[in-house]
Amino acid sequence: MIVEGQLHGGITQGIGQALYEGAVYDNDGQLLSGSMMEYHVPSAEDVPAFDLDSTVTLTNTNPLGVKGIGEAGTIGSTPAAVNAVIDALSPLGIKHIDMPLTSEKIWRAIRAAGEGRR
């Protein structure tokens, strides 16, 4: 239960980095994304249901053989989310968009790709 919950949180955190979370500063160094009204941290309603699986390999570094779980979910979810977007856009020749992949950045990438082909 705890491990599953940690994985849910980690995967969601990774999706946040991929799609939403960016610290934006203006030219004077003022943080613009300075409140939770601007900086979106995804919650359960922003993410799909997860199917979880795990491999069990005991570690030799402690007597119980246990490992931390923590933010392990973040490791895969950020590239998975970004790669899914890039894969969807690949017919347009789009190979890269800087994170976070906000809707406006994706729209601009699609427009730029369209203009390049004209």
Next chain:
Amino acid sequence: MITHPFTYQAPSTIDEAVQQLDRSDEGKVIAGGHSLLPLMKLGLAQPEALIDLRRIASLREIRSEADGTIAIGALATHRDITHDQTVRAKLVALAEAAGAVGDLQVRARGTIGGSLAHADPAADEPAPALAYDAIIRAVGPKGRRDIKASEYFKGVFETALAANEIIAEIRFPAPDGRTGGAYAKFAHPASGFAITGVAAVITIKADGTVERAAIGVTGAAAAAYRATAAEKALAGTNGDAKAIAAAAAKAADGITALSDLAASSDYRKHLVTVYAKRAIERAISRAKA
């Protein structure tokens, strides 16, 4: 997060509230408090006096009048409006807009009168108020004044309401028989405010042609507006996909779009056309149903 000091009054009639507001120096009316209190906690609003409308129970009523007008009390919460059967049947774009406000807690406390008086450019309910030709009925020291929605929204947090007037109710004329409405919103992922919200109210003739189109847009410009170029383009057409696309493409014509972290002005204009298309499509299919 500590507010500037203020006095607090909770009168039991609107006339009393108007008197207290008129007599006060830098007084503010409070209803649900979901816009005003955050501003006060941030020090962005520092009213000397708060006049709380919560004891004026009659202001929360939603009633149908003999001529079909639906009068929504200023204190009706977004949640009251979303769940009201008459609103759902006759003013579905308003029901959808109220249901799209903030989150459950905000909808349970925040009021339509508060939303219209505050006039946040990203508030939801201004769009259906415009599209349904609502009348904002205000009460001031000199009595009652009716303001058309089309003449009410002036700019960012700016309305036709005088500093000593209080909104009593918002009056929605009964739409004609074959009328469908819809509200389509692109919400800010973090705040839930409308980056773009479009309310479409479409009346069709028996033969299916569009008799009248009213399109209210919020979130995109300093003040909510009627997309008149899109309305004209849609009226008289057969309301098919081509006509809808052509009309929706004009929904941001002539505006100076807002630009912020969430959306630049040209992206906002693009969103207006996309969400206008969605709202018009749903409104037409409902008008035909």
